[in-house]
Amino acid sequence: MYRSHTCGELRESHIETKVTLSGWVQKTRDKGFVVWVDLRDRYGITQLVFDEDRTSSKLLEQARSLGREFVVQVTGEVIERSSKNPKLSTGNIEVLVDEVTILNESKTPPFTIENETDGGEDLRMKYRYLDIRRNPVKNNLIFRSKVSMEVRKYLSEQDFIEVETPYLIKSTPEGARDFVVPSRMNEGQFYALPQSPQTFKQLLMVGGMDKYFQIVKCFRDEDLRADRQPEFTQIDCEMAFVEQEDILDAFEGLTKHLLKEIKGFEISAFPRITYDDAMRIYGNDKPDIRFGMEFGELNAVAQHKEFGVFNSAELVVGIAVPGAASYTRKELDALVNWVKRPQVGAMGIVYAKYNEDGSFKSTVDKFYAQEDLAKWAEATQAKPGDLICVLSGDANKTRAQLSALRMELAERLGLRNPEEFAPLWVIDFPLLELDEETGNYHAMHHPFTSPKPGQLELLETDPGAVRANAYDLVLNGNEIGGGSIRIHDRDVQSTMFKHLGFTPEEAEAQFGFLMDAFQYGAPPHGGIAFGLDRLVSILGGQETIRDFIAFPKNNSGRDVMIDAPAAIDQEQLRELNLKLDIKA
Numbered sequence: 225m226y227r228s229h230t231c232g233e234l235r236e237s238h239i240e241t242k243v244t245l246s247g248w249v250q251k252t253r254d255k256g257f258v259v260w261v262d263l264r265d266r267y268g269i270t271q272l273v274f275d276e277d278r279t280s281s282k283l284l285e286q287a288r289s290l291g292r293e294f295v296v297q298v299t300g301e302v303i304e305r306s307s308k309n310p311k312l313s314t315g316n317i318e319v320l321v322d323e324v325t326i327l328n329e330s331k332t333p334p335f336t337i338e339n340e341t342d343g344g345e346d347l348r349m350k351y352r353y354l355d356i357r358r359n360p361v362k363n364n365l366i367f368r369s370k371v372s373m374e375v376r377k378y379l380s381e382q383d384f385i386e387v388e389t390p391y392l393i394k395s396t397p398e399g400a401r402d403f404v405v406p407s408r409m410n411e412g413q414f415y416a417l418p419q420s421p422q423t424f425k426q427l428l429m430v431g432g433m434d435k436y437f438q439i440v441k442c443f444r445d446e447d448l449r450a451d452r453q454p455e456f457t458q459i460d461c462e463m464a465f466v467e468q469e470d471i472l473d474a475f476e477g478l479t480k481h482l483l484k485e486i487k488g489f490e491i492s493a494f495p496r497i498t499y500d501d502a503m504r505i506y507g508n509d510k511p512d513i514r515f516g517m518e519f520g521e522l523n524a525v526a527q528h529k530e531f532g533v534f535n536s537a538e539l540v541v542g543i544a545v546p547g548a549a550s551y552t553r554k555e556l557d558a559l560v561n562w563v564k565r566p567q568v569g570a571m572g573i574v575y576a577k578y579n580e581d582g583s584f585k586s587t588v589d590k591f592y593a594q595e596d597l598a599k600w601a602e603a604t605q606a607k608p609g610d611l612i613c614v615l616s617g618d619a620n621k622t623r624a625q626l627s628a629l630r631m632e633l634a635e636r637l638g639l640r641n642p643e644e645f646a647p648l649w650v651i652d653f654p655l656l657e658l659d660e661e662t663g664n665y666h667a668m669h670h671p672f673t674s675p676k677p678g679q680l681e682l683l684e685t686d687p688g689a690v691r692a693n694a695y696d697l698v699l700n701g702n703e704i705g706g707g708s709i710r711i712h713d714r715d716v717q718s719t720m721f722k723h724l725g726f727t728p729e730e731a732e733a734q735f736g737f738l739m740d741a742f743q744y745g746a747p748p749h750g751g752i753a754f755g756l757d758r759l760v761s762i763l764g765g766q767e768t769i770r771d772f773i774a775f776p777k778n779n780s781g782r783d784v785m786i787d788a789p790a791a792i793d794q795e796q797l798r799e800l801n802l803k804l805d806i807k808a
Contacts (some may be wrong), residue, residue, distance in 0.1 A: 226297055226327075232268020236316050243319060245270060246327070248357065249294045250337070251286070259287040260318075263298065266362060271305065271318040272298055278320060286324050289437045293337065293354075302489040317728030350784045352775055364772045368760045371486055372439055375459055382474065384435040385463065389424035391417060391441070396734050401445035403454070406800040417443035420753060422670060423738050425462040426710055429749040430741045437461045439756060451702070451758055451769050459759075461707075462751035468693055468709055471750050472649060475705065479647055479697065484762050489645050494697075497651040499742075507627030509653070512607075512701030514646045515639035517543045517630050518621070520604030522614060531591040532717035535572075537616035541626055544606035546631050549577040551611055554724040555600045559613070562627055570625040574614040578606045631701065640700070642765035647699045652676070653682075655692040656723065664725050669694050671724055671735075672717070673708040680716065683723055697752070704759045714742040 227246040234243065247265035261272040274287040290296065300321040309315030332348075335343025337357050348355040355361050376386070377615040395402045395416035402416040418424075420442050428436045438460045445454060463471065476494050477586035483489040495513070502509050505518050520781055521542040534540045551559075556575060575596050576586035584597035592600075597612075606612050613633075615626045634640050655675050665687055667673060675683065676691040694708035710716045717739060721731040732739070755771035770776040777783055797803065 230267035231263050231265040231270040232313055234270055234302055234314050234317050234319070236304065239304055239317060240363075241302045242299070243302055244271075244299045245319065246297045247295070247692075248291050248337075249292055249296060249328075251292065252290055254288055259284060261287060261290060261321075263296070264357075267732045268313055270314045271309075271312075272300070273303075273318045274320050274321055279322070283321065283324065287321070290324075290326075291330060291332065293333055293357075294326060295328040295330070297325040298326055303521065322654065342755060345473060346778070346784065348754065349776070349778060352785050355716040356774065364764060364796075365774055367486075367764050368756075368772045371760050371763060372481065374482055374485050375437075375439065375478065376553065378478050379437045379461070382435070382477075384437040385433055386438055386803060387428060387433060387436050389418070389428075389440065391423040393418050393424075394734075396423070403443045403445050406802060408799050411801045418457060419444050421460050422672065423735070425592070425751060426459060426672065426712075426738065426746075426749065428742055429462055429464045429712075430704060430744065434464050435462075435574060436751075440580075448777070448779050451767075453769065453773065453777055455777075456769075457756040459705075459754040459756050461752070461753065461807055464747040464749045465748055466748065467711070468651075468695060468750065471707060471709070472695060475697065475752050475754075476647075479660070479699075479704075482759075482763065483645055483647075487643075487645065491645070494498075495648040497648060497650055499650055499654065499740045500652070502650050503623060506577060507623035507625075507630070509650055509696065510698045510701060510703045511650075512646070513635065513648055514629065514641065514644050515607070515634050517545065517634065518605065519543060519626060520600070522600055522603055525599040525603060526592075526614070526616075527594070528593050529596065531588055534616050537618075537622070539616060539622045542600060542604045542612050542614035542697065543626060543630055543633075544578075544601070544604040545611040545613060545636070545684040546607075547609050548610050548611035548633070549579060551577075553795060559629075559633075563615070563625060568625050569621070570615055570630050571617070572630075573629075574616075576600060576612040577613070578608055578610045578612060580608045582608055598781075620795065620801075642762075644698075645762075647697065650696045650698055651694075653692045653696075655679075655690040655694075656687050659686055665723055667720075667724060668692060669706065669708055671737075672710045674711045674716070680719075683719060687723055695752075697754070699759070699762055702758055702762055703755075704762065705752050705754040707750065709748070709750035710740060711800055712746040712748055714739050715741065 225242065229242045230746050231245055231247045245263055247263045250262035250264040250269060253260045257276045259274040261772055262269050263272055274284050276284055287354045298319065298321045300319040302317050303320050305316055305318045333342050333354055335347055337354060339359050341358060392405060392415040395404060395414065400419055402419065405415040405417065407415060421438065421440055425436055440458055441455055441459050442458050443455050480491060483491065499509055502511055507519060519541050522542055526534045526540045528535060560573050574587055575582050578584055578601050584594055586592060586597055600612050604612055613629060615622050654668050655673065658665055669692060674693045676693050679690045692708060696703050697705035711720060718731065757772060759771045760772045764772060775783065775785065
């Protein structure tokens with residue numbers, strides 16, 4: 225055998241035990257008469273000792289020849305360590321080596337394989353297999369595995385059945401570009417990689433599976449950012465004979481289970497907020513409610529005071545920043561410059577300091593009396609010592625800008641504690657969104673989402689007013705899950721396709737298989753999909769999902785380690801009946 229114990233296993237109870245260890249050489253320290261070697265595996269580090277008083281000269285020289293990341297096997301006796309290291313779980317012992325076998329030598333790594341490394345992100349992505357040896361990456365992958373196991377455990381105990389669905393499917397419009405795969409056996413035709421298993425999980429409900437789940441890869445060919453990858457993982461779930469309340473109860477339960485088992489965090493109930501209220505109070509549909517700074521609308525108390533900027537605005541809205549009345553002019557100027565960045569796009573900030581003595585000092589004192597500013601404070605729930613920040617302009621743009629400012633201020637003030645968790649449900653989304661350029665409606669979620677009960681008739685008279693029987697689960701300002709009660713009636717689904725601009729022929733070509741299935745006793749059903757990558761990163765207290773993916777892509781969608789995507793040779797193109805037409 226290569227090892228009797230792991231490198232994180234040995235303790236004082238093992239002293240005088242003969243052991244065999246295998247692992248990677250973390251580092252060596254040569255004091256002339258003694259050589260120490262730190263041997264590392266997934267489980268930890270054990271110090272090896274080669275002592276000239278107890279070790280042959282040949283073995284001592286062999287120890288000196290060991291380079292960083294050599295793979296070795298050693299045999300020796302566990303002894304008490306004279307200079308103990310309380311930072312290591314094995315820090316009270318060491319192994320006096322009497323035999324070394326080099327299993328594989330290593331080139332000098334391109335970066336140090338330590339918790340704090342000298343390797344930049346691009347370099348570590350290229351040599352990801354080396355980066356995985358580092359504790360931060362290794363522990364993230366172990367953490368992800370633990371979360372996945374708890375998901376499977378909970379859902380299995382709730383009688384969900386794990387079912388695999390195909391990866392080679394038909395291209396259907398779901399809101400993002402498909403990755404397509406040419407078929408060699410079907411000339412001129414293509415598969416698509418699934419953006420989600422949406423139609424298949426609905427077909428499983430038609431098939432009577434009742435409670436389905438799957439931890440599944442999904443694929444979207446879209447622009448990337450920190451929390452997006454071209455391939456990502458969903459916890460995909462569907463239930464039959466349910467209403468919205470059943471779904472919310474079931475998956476609130478899963479989330480509570482994960483928070484308790486993974487983080488030791490318990491919460492009694494999840495708040496619920498409508499989409500309209502979320503946009504009005506927080507400026508976005510995935511609010512972070514770990515802190516306050518709720519929006520206060522100021523049109524009634526800030527307009528008609530001879531300040532033209534506010535008078536001409538569709539919306540005047542502000543937030544109270546706790547304790548920020550003490551901000552210096554330099555700090556305030558920095559905030560103004562921040563909101564003027566192209567990513568935010570505001571023209572500036574009007575601010576008012578609510579001083580500890582109850583007085584106000586603002587940038588618009590010329591136009592507003594102390595009594596006026598006191599009404600601003602009331603509308604934004606400001607207290608003495610707070611700073612009131614006000615933006616104005618087009619309603620939708622201004623809410624988005626203030627939302628970005630709110631999040632930035634919370635970050636600067638340390639209000640986004642990664643060890644605090646504040647989940648909530650956002651419900652009652654619009655069913656359809658109007659594309660102002662084309663004048664056409666498209667589904668806010670997807671074409672299979674049902675309208676709220678009693679609102680089907682509104683599709684004909686006022687489609688923009690129809691609310692969806694849909695819900696998002698938000699955690700710490702991130703959407704971690706979303707779903708809906710589905711349409712299960714062929715006629716209703718046909719009506720939905722019509723309002724989305726599909727002709728009957730187009731709907732049949734794209735989704736005829738689902739429409740046909742609805743004619744054979746489709747039960748009422750609904751579900752939800754969690755973004756596993758995002759959920760794990762939030763539970764792990766980090767911002768980017770890449771940190772929890774073994775082999776992620778970069779922001780250009782490339783795997784720099786294996787150099788993919790890559791060209792294929794002419795013979796493969798011929799087999800696929802493809803000819804490239806690449807324009808310079």
